[in-house]
Amino acid sequence: MRHVDVAVAGLGLSGAAVAWAATRRGHTVAAFEAYAPGHRRGSSHGHARIYRRAYLDPFYVELTGRAGRLWERLEIEAGERLLDRVGGVDHGPGREPERMAALLREHGVAAELLDPADAAARWPGIRFTGPVVHDPEGGVIDPEATIAAMTRLAATEGAAVAHETPVRDLEPDEDGVRFRAGADTWHARTLVVAAGAWTGPLLGGLVPLPPLTVTQQQVFFFAPREPGPWPTIVHGSSEEALEMYALPEGPWVKLGEHLRGTVTTADTRDFTVDPEARERALAYAREWLPGVDPVPRSETTCLYTWAPGEDFVLDRQGPIVVCSPCSGHGAKFAPLIGELVTDLLEGAPPIDRFALRPPRS
Structure with missing residues (x-):
């Protein structure tokens, strides 16, 4: 046993952020990935995610x-x-531009x-009808x-890193x-489960999780009509509607919806693009992104794991830490997630809003 x-x-x-932070703080670490580097089965593939300060919740702004x-x-x-x-732009009534600008300045x-x-x-490639932050x-x-960099830094500090090696049992x-990983049996003082959509199945009832959907x-992906820089975009078209988002990725403008897609599991998803979502994306590009050719050059799928609210x-029960920055907006926090989880490893209490059993209001 190792x-x-x-x-x-x-x-x-x-x-990868946990492996980097924990090795930097002097812990011996072994990190395992069930698939090859850069695989397309989860939530962290590709080359573009939005980083922004622009939240309407001061907790996340901080x-x-x-x-x-x-x-x-x-x-x-x-x-x-x-x-x-x-840079990033937020617009539409659902983004409450005046309140958001004031909160960011605070x-x-x-x-x-x-x-x-x-x-x-x-930004002539974007249509606006009201105030813009x-x-x-x-x-x-x-x-x-980022994953490659953090994994490389962790390995340089002595972490054992293994791909195509699922954790089980x-x-x-x-x-x-x-637990078992590949052909080996391992023992860890603490196991961090950062398995995205596989979190529930891997834990198998060992930890009482909140509902994770x-x-x-x-x-x-759309082609810009003219070369030039694009900001990231979050557009809340009404107070009730969830947002559309767009951002540059290589030569393209990437467009998606921040809403609950088709409910699935990590192992049964079909990788098929929803034709109704495609039509909504085309209609949005025609109306709100005059700077792109409104015919997608390519399309792909990914997974969200939604948590309540x-x-x-991010919490610990016994020797297991649940690390699930859920709901499609965790990427921007990656290096901070590594620090917060390492705090948990070292005995710190969880942040109340991230606890497995949040305190009652």
Whole structure:
């Protein structure tokens, strides 16, 4: 049997961040991924996710600031740019631009509140009909490059890293958790489950989880009509509607919906793009993104794991830590997630909103 302080199940953005943070703090770490690097089965593939300070919840505005400083540290240690701060725009009544701009300024963000004509002059590829918030700290994260960088840094600090090695057969005991990974039996003082949509099946009732709903989402890639920089975009078209989002990825503009897609599981999803979602994306591009050719050049699917209230689940029960930055907005927090989970490993209490059993209001 092989022994470590910390084992990590899952090497997406969150698992790689935990491996990096825990090794940096002196823990012996073994990290396992069930599939090959860059696989397309989960939630961390591709080369573009939104980083933004622009939340309407001050709790997350504060956390994004902490995460931003850790992105800068990660880039220094990795020696490469992983977050391209192209800026972000939020518009539409559902984003409450006036309140959002005021909240960002309260947190030290040099946010601008623009009228639609000024915003359209700055970003002619986007249609605006009301006030627009510009978040200059916003940008685009490269998740695959980030995972590779954090995994490399963890391995340099001594972590054992194994791909195509699923974790299974968990057996908690008085000293930690015994489990199988590949052909080996391991024992860890603490096991961090950062398995995304596989979290519930892997834990198999060992930890009482909140309801976690897995959905298949789809995104579409459009060609800009003219070369030039694009910001990230979050558009809430009404107070009731969930948002559309867009961001640059390579030569394309990537467009998707932040809503609950088709309910599925990690192992039974069909990878088929919903034709109704495709039609909605085409209609949105025609109406709101005049700077793109409104015919998708490509499309793909990914998984969201939704938690109640769209918060995260970061908590410990006995020797098991549940690490699930859920609901489609966790990528921007990746290096901070590593720190928060390592705090849990070292005995810190969970953040109330991320606890397995949140305190009653």
